[in-house]
Amino acid sequence: MACGEFELIERYFTARQSQRRDVIKSIGDDCALVQANSEQLLAISTDTLVCGVHFFNDIPPHALGFKSLAANLSDLAAMGANPSWVSLALTLPEINEAWVSDFSDGFFKAADYYGIELIGGDMSKGLLSVTITVHGQVNKEQQMLRNSARIGDWICVTGNLGDSALGLAALLGNVDLSEEDKASALQKHYYPTPRLLAGHALRSIVSSAIDISDGLASDVGHIAKQSGCMAVVDVDALPLSELLANNVTADEALNYALAGGEDYELCFTVSPSALGSVESALQHANTPFVCIGQMQAGEGVSFQRNNQALDCNFKGFEHF
Secondary structure (H helix, E strand, C coil), rough: CCCHHHHHHHCHHHHHHCCCCCCCCCCCCCCEEEECCCEEEEEEEEEEEECCCCCCCCCHHHHHHHHHHHHHHHHHHHHHEEEEEEEEEECCCCHHHHHHHHHHHHHHHHHHHHHEEEEEEEEECCCEEEEEEEEEEEEECCCCCCCCCCCCEEEEEECCCCCCHHHHHHCCCCCCHHHHHHHHHHHHHCCCCCCHHHHHHHCCCEEEEEEEECHHHHHHHHHHHHHCCEEEHHHHHCCHHHHHCCCCCHHHHHHHHHCCCCCCCCCHHHHHHHHHHHHHHHHHHHCCCEEEEEEECCCCEEEECCEEEEECCCCCCCCC
């Protein structure tokens, strides 16, 4: 017997809630009820992933479930927020119970690991798409924003850049990888690690932060624009993995790192006097980072090598 909409929700979503103590009423009523801490701010982010725009039709559903939530958790990490609650709107062209089962397994793998509870949402028929709204909480004095960088601040990034773009290139057939390297690149593309621990560690130290979702070139540009400074980036300082460097040319690696997107690392700025505190905090969070440039007077983003501006126009992802 075919499973209907409400049976599908009950079996693969309602029954798998984690039961946080601050959730008063969850799935099954007209609204969810949650107990927010009066001493903290709510951090809220919504993201929609559409088949053919953000992912291919043949993406493994487990990967889609995990990545759709992890991408939104990365937004909370960039604010220094603790994950609390999530709602999910899932649009399906038809009911495929095996697909939904795998999707929910991936979704709850991320939800359970990062301690966020599904409290509601919607299921509809149409073009395959996933819309997620995450809620987090952050102390009023500790939130990280994009508009607080200052001239002289160091620009830093966590982890490596460009590996997710390499995975996408492999899916598109634009790069020839060994089976082992392809598996590693696809793991980076399908299963990103939102830097929540790093965000928590940095929130009392850094001057601004953003997660790298559309590509460093675009995202560091948001910090520069909103802070009224110019971001000067040393391209030779970009953190590139051996996986990337060993499989593409230097110019391709640079393009993947600056414009590829979906790395979900953190880009942040910090005053020179607080750099030592960042080193200590991220060491405790087991998160590598490097300084890649500095905020200067001016506007926009300047990519440089040996203190000389490069004649280039790197551009991250945009929908239109």
